[in-house]
Amino acid sequence: MQNPDISELAKDSGVPASTLRYYEEIGLIRAVGRKGIKRVFTADVMDRLTLIGLGQRAGFKLREIAALMGRRDAPRLSPDALRARADALDLQIAELQRMRDGLRHAANCTAPSHLECPKFRRILHITKTRRRQGKP
Structure with a gap:
C-alpha cells in the first residue's frame, strides 16, 4: 500500500490510530503529510511498526526503541x-x-x-x- 493514511495504517497493522498518533508524538514514526484531516505515512512505516512490535516483545521500553531506531527513516540498531x-x-x-x-x-x-x-x-x-x- 502506497502512502497509507492513519486509518488504513491502523487497519493493516493492527495498531490503533491512537497508538500511531502517540508513536508519532514520541518520534517512533512520522507522517509525511495529510489527506484531508488524516495523517499520511510512507509505505515503509509498516517496517518500523514491525520493529517496534518486535522490540516490545523483546522487552524494550518505547523510549529505548526510539533511541535504538533513531528519528529518521533508516533505523540504526545498536x-x-x-x-x-x-x-x-x-x-x-x-x-x-x-x-x-x-x-x-x-x-x-x-x-x-x-x-x-x-x-x-x-x-x-x-x-x-x-x-x-x-x-x-
Whole structure:
C-alpha cells in the first residue's frame, strides 16, 4: 500500500490510530503529510511498526526503541544495546525455567499443602526478596 493514511495504517497493522498518533508524538514514526484531516505515512512505516512490535516483545521500553531506531527513516540498531537485551533475556529465561520447574514440583509434591513444600517455600522466599528489591 502506497502512502497509507492513519486509518488504513491502523487497519493493516493492527495498531490503533491512537497508538500511531502517540508513536508519532514520541518520534517512533512520522507522517509525511495529510489527506484531508488524516495523517499520511510512507509505505515503509509498516517496517518500523514491525520493529517496534518486535522490540516490545523483546522487552524494550518505547523510549529505548526510539533511541535504538533513531528519528529518521533508516533505523540504526545498536549492536551493544541488542546484545545487552539478549543477555537480559537469557537471565529472564533461566529464571522462568526455574520457576516452571518449581511450580511443576509443587503441583506434584506430596507435602500436605503447598506451604509445607520446601521447594515451594523457596519460590515464595525468592519472589518476596525480588519484590523488595523492586524486581518483577
